[in-house]
Amino acid sequence: MRLTKLFFMFVVLLTPMLVSATPNIEQWQTQQGTQVYFVNAPELPMVDIQIAFDAGSARDGSRSGIALFANSMLEEGAGELNVEQITSGFDDLGARFSSSSATDMATLSLRSLTQKDLLKPALELFSTVVGKATFPKAAVERVREQMQVSLESQKQKPGSIGSKVFYASLYGKHPYAGPSGGTKESIKGITREALRHFYRQYYVSSNAMVVIVGAIDRQQAERIAEEVTRHLPKGSKPPKLPVPVESAAKEQRIEHDSSQTHILLGQLGYRRGDRDKFALYLGNYILGGGGFVSRLTEEIREKRGLSYSVYSYFNPMRELGTFVLGLQTKNAKADESLKVMRETLSHFLKEGPTEKELIAAKKNITGGFPLKIDSNSDLMGYVLVIGFYNFPLDYLKTFNDKINAITLADIRDAFKRRVDPAKMHLVMVGGKAS
Amino acid sequence: MQFRPFIALFVVVSVVVSGGCASQIGLSGNTQSSNVExxxxxxxxxxxxxxxxxxxxxxxxxxxxxxxxxxxxxxxxxxxxxxxxxxxxxxxxxxxxxxxxxxxxxxxxxxxxxxxxxxxxxxxxxxxxxxxxxxxxxxxxxxxxxxxxxxxxxxxxxxxxxxxxxxxxxxxxxxxxxxxxxxxxxxxxxxxxxxxxxxxxxxxxxxxxxxxxxxxxxxxxxxxxxxxxxxxxxxxxxxxxxxxxGAIKPSEMRIQKPRVEPPQRGERRIKVAVPAKLPVVIMGYKTPVLHTVDKPWKAYALEMLAHVLDGGDSSRLSRDLIRGKEIAASVGAGYDLIAKNSSLFTLEGVPTNGDGLDKIEKALRQQITTVKSTLVSSDELKRVKAQVTAAKVYERDSIFYQAMQIGQLETVGIDWHEGEKYVEEISKVTPEQIRSVAREFLTDDRLTVARLTPQKKQRGVQNETN
The missing domain is CATH 3.30.830.10 (Metalloenzyme, LuxS/M16 peptidase-like)
Incomplete structure (x- = not known):
């Protein structure tokens, strides 16, 4: 009782504070036309720089895995430098370089102290790696071998097996079908020339964006953005991706020598920037997104002890993303768990959330807002999404208002239109029930 | 999607709850601003x-x-x-x-x-x-x-x-x-x-x-x-x-039995046979931790050695085993600086091809032999110092991680102030000290080796009852 009263008091006090605490995102273009997003974060003497390209596995084309392969090669040789010079170059400066490749996006990141004699050489090295990768022949073969080992390692994980089958089933021939790590055969067939070609086609300034968060001023940020993109050719933006088309629902049971069965159930979700996104996000918090307090956790874990982790989530992407429900349970309980999961979903779709659940969800999401942006790395993640998917710059400032505006009817309506158990693909990976 | 509550299986596995930068689990150290802190x-x-x-x-x-x-x-x-x-x-x-x-x-x-x-x-x-x-x-x-x-x-x-x-x-x-x-x-x-x-x-x-x-x-x-x-x-x-x-009454705490591990009498080897695709080798030398070591510099020297072997992409194991010899797909070294009881200095590797365990183990042992005979270069020590100094700033990006360091130290019985000395203590380590701890602790009679040898068939013995 006392707690509830406290809460309302805080909400009143909090609102103006939150607005002032929301970071100011500055935006401009480099001379070459690359979009730059910058947040000044003066507290710690460090800076994070990330370059994102529309060069994730969605751009694999007929060479499954090439996006990840190319992305993994950049540190292996650039300009006149070999891999030992590059890796010890970053390490000597206490700088951290990393690269990653997801479905829509491939990124290259640098974290460095702002101390001038450290930052300057780190930036120079980073811009060389970004724009002048050389794809040394021996390194191509070595990374190829590592990717093959990684594929083998995925084969011993029921979760990874399930997720590959699930995406393939859901997206059919669409580029989102993956797998982003390729297949044994596709990785074998990717030539050095193909990698270089991929790099020159997609790692270009017209297809890049830069995010900078750190203890530097606008002028420095402008210089850094120019510096890190300076070796990139202009190039052009890749064509728009096709729109994923719903395929007929399918059920697949894959036998695997494991004590648990992993279950994935889902369908196409929504696009980044979708008009239903706040209603779906909020509704999903109640269904299976809210950790301990979601309906799925309550039914599967708390009431029945069936699974350690049970969840649902929307994974929005440039084009239609996914909506997935998942859990893992001992083989003997797989059918029972699936049944409870389906019943929980259909009950949710039929009745929608309660007023009480909606209030609790809003309190969590809006009340926890300061936690979402309390570090440079968190901020970086948000600004990256805002920039890459062209969200309005005031996205963070208006986030809580958008959440608060959602009604029970909005959620019911959005779920009714967007979620349909009859269209869902089911993948189960595990052993026999015996 | 969060797994909750979760468990830290070994030293500490921190959850990425805050998305903060917690890539390096070590002690907290100090920078110029640490006095203020x-x-x-x-x-x-x-x-x-x-x-x-x-x-x-x-x-x-x-x-x-x-x-x-x-x-x-x-x-x-x-x-x-x-x-x-x-x-x-x-x-x-x-x-x-x-x-x-x-x-x-x-x-x-x-x-x-x-x-x-x-x-x-x-x-x-x-x-x-x-x-x-x-x-x-x-x-x-x-x-x-x-x-x-x-x-x-x-x-x-x-x-x-x-x-x-x-x-x-x-x-x-x-x-x-x-x-x-x-x-x-x-x-x-x-x-x-x-x-x-x-x-x-x-x-x-x-x-x-x-x-x-x-x-x-x-x-x-x-x-x-x-x-x-x-x-x-x-x-x-x-x-x-x-x-x-304040109002909670204290309890009379029972005294923990020390349960000190007796000296190991010779190398131990095991084979783990389970259905799998990839072989793995894990090697561990019994070592004291900061809390149990006779002289603290020894613990910091072992910590420094772990950095030299596996701190960043330019470190020795990546350079020599993943690149160089091209025998490992992944490789790692680790030392438990912060624990209540004496623990391990570990090395592990996954070979690039199915029958490469012998080669990897040999190469890992060779690495240890090398540090016993040849002094680590000053360039390498300088590199580690640069890395830990920067890491000390980076980790302040996460308040969760800062709290975690303090809590972990205090709970294993080390004053949290010790954490503020990390960079300083690491920076004091000399090449001779690294060689000395390698000779003292990284010896065959302190070593345990486990090999995962993948089985194609069903699991043999399974004690689990569903």
């Missing part, structure tokens, strides 16, 4: 023995509160392994005042994130909140320090959840199974023999009475450290801690 941190011990440490960090209007109990798998005896971790799960199942699940519901409604983790030497609970909500965390945490109801019906379900957790993390993960067997082989008398999550058969036979007893033994203000980091005034937080925790 030191002055700002306020610590006190309440009359009932609860230690409170508050570190202000005003970057964002948020706070993290962690309570660390001195109990974990290394406190457990045969037959009840996993009890600390199951109890951690049960801490969310209600008190006389708040029913099962209420804790999480209240924290969630206040926009908070919360979870808990169990390690070998500690069990910790945390909440991350907008800063004005800190009293809510204190109220709930103080309540469940003493007033847990441990309903039997909830226990019977929750222990099933933990068995599912064990299946997911260990039974169905060939490398985790190998690791578990490796630890059980390396340690015989030491409590590090047992996995944090417990043996399956012990979980099957655990009772709610076992937990009630465990709870009474260890959950007391004089066996806990409260760490708060965030946009707070330390004095106000201490006053608040007194208000909520």
């Amino acid at each position: 030191k002055r700002d941190v306020v610590e006190t011990t309440l009359a009932n023995g609860l230690k409170v440490i508050v570190k202000p960090d005003h970057r964002a209007p948020v706070v993290v509160s962690q309570i660390w109990y001195k109990v974990g798998s290394s406190y457990e005896h045969a037959g009840i392994t996993g009890a600390s971790h199951v109890l951690e799960h049960m801490m969310f199942k209600g008190t006389q005042k708040h029913g099962s699940g209420e804790f999480s519901r209240i924290i969630a409604e206040h926009g908070g994130r919360e979870n808990a983790f169990t390690g070998r030497d500690y069990t910790a609970y945390f909440q991350q909140l907008e800063v004005s909500r800190l009293p809510i965390s204190f109220e709930l945490e103080a309540d469940r320090m003493r007033n847990l109801t441990l309903p039997k019906a909830e226990f019977l379900k929750e222990v099933q959840v933990v068995m599912e957790e064990r299946r997911m993390r260990t039974e169905d993960s060939p490398s985790a199974l190998t690791y578990e067997q490796f630890m059980a082989t390396a340690f015989q008398a030491s409590a590090y023999h047992n996995p944090v999550i417990g043996w399956m058969n012990d979980l099957e036979n655990l009772t709610v009475d076992d937990l009630a007893k465990w709870y009474r033994l260890w959950y007391a203000p004089n066996n806990a450290t409260l760490v708060v980091v965030g946009d707070v005034d330390p004095q106000a937080v201490i006053a608040m801690a007194k208000q909520y925790f």
Whole structure:
């Protein structure tokens, strides 16, 4: 009782504070036309720089895995430098370089102290790696071998097996079908020339964006953005991706020598920037997104002890993303768990959330807002999404208002239109029930 | 998607709850600004023995509160392994005042994130909140320090959840199974023999009475450290801690038996045969930790050696085994600087081809032979210093991580100030010292080697009963 009263008091006090605490995102273009997003974060003497390209596995084309392969090669040789010079170059400066490749996006990141004699050489090295990768022949073969080992390692994980089958089933021939790590055969067939070609086609300034968060001023940020993109050719933006088309629902049971069965159930979700996104996000918090307090956790874990982790989530992407429900349970309980999961979903779709659940969800999401942006790395993640998917710059400032505006009817309506158990693909990976 | 509550299987596996930068688990060190930090941190011990440490960090209007109990798998005896971790799960199942699940519901409604983790030497609970909500965390945490109801019906379900957790993390993960067997082989008398999550058969036979007893033994203000980091005034937080925790009576704590591992008499080797695709080799040399070592510089020299071998992409193992010889797909080295009992210096590798275990083991042993005979170069030491100095700044990006370092140190019995000296202590290590600790500790009669040899067929012996 006392707690509830406290809460309302805080909400009143909090609102103006939150607005002032929301970071100011500055935006401009480099001379070459690359979009730059910058947040000044003066507290710690460090800076994070990330370059994102529309060069994730969605751009694999007929060479499954090439996006990840190319992305993994950049540190292996650039300009006149070999891999030992590059890796010890970053390490000597206490700088951290990393690269990653997801479905829509491939990124290259640098974290460095702002101390001038450290930052300057780190930036120079980073811009060389970004724009002048050389794809040394021996390194191509070595990374190829590592990717093959990684594929083998995925084969011993029921979760990874399930997720590959699930995406393939859901997206059919669409580029989102993956797998982003390729297949044994596709990785074998990717030539050095193909990698270089991929790099020159997609790692270009017209297809890049830069995010900078750190203890530097606008002028420095402008210089850094120019510096890190300076070796990139202009190039052009890749064509728009096709729109994923719903395929007929399918059920697949894959036998695997494991004590648990992993279950994935889902369908196409929504696009980044979708008009239903706040209603779906909020509704999903109640269904299976809210950790301990979601309906799925309550039914599967708390009431029945069936699974350690049970969840649902929307994974929005440039084009239609996914909506997935998942859990893992001992083989003997797989059918029972699936049944409870389906019943929980259909009950949710039929009745929608309660007023009480909606209030609790809003309190969590809006009340926890300061936690979402309390570090440079968190901020970086948000600004990256805002920039890459062209969200309005005031996205963070208006986030809580958008959440608060959602009604029970909005959620019911959005779920009714967007979620349909009859269209869902089911993948189960595990052993026999015996 | 968060797994909650989760468990730290080994030294510490921190969850990425805040998305903060916690890539390097080590001690906290110091930079030019550390004197300011030191002055700002306020610590006190309440009359009932609860230690409170508050570190202000005003970057964002948020706070993290962690309570660390001195109990974990290394406190457990045969037959009840996993009890600390199951109890951690049960801490969310209600008190006389708040029913099962209420804790999480209240924290969630206040926009908070919360979870808990169990390690070998500690069990910790945390909440991350907008800063004005800190009293809510204190109220709930103080309540469940003493007033847990441990309903039997909830226990019977929750222990099933933990068995599912064990299946997911260990039974169905060939490398985790190998690791578990490796630890059980390396340690015989030491409590590090047992996995944090417990043996399956012990979980099957655990009772709610076992937990009630465990709870009474260890959950007391004089066996806990409260760490708060965030946009707070330390004095106000201490006053608040007194208000909520001050009235809790202390317990008489039992004295832990030391259970010191006897000297190892020669190299131990095991083979783990499970269905898998990839072979793995894990090697571990028995080493003291900072808490048990006769001279602290030895522990820092071992820590430095771990960095030289496996700190960044330019380090020796990546350079020589992944590149160079091209025999490893992945490779690693690690040293447990911060633990309650003596532990291990480990090396591990996954070969690039199926029959490459011999080659990898030989190459890893060669690395150790080299550091015993040839001094590490000053360039390498300079590089590690640059890395740890920068890492000290980077880790301040996460208040969660800052709290974690303080809590972990205090809970294994090391004053948190020691953490502030990390960079300094690491920087003092000389090439001769590295050679000396390598010669003293990285010897064959301290070594345990485990090899995972993948089986195509069904599992042979499986003790698990579903």
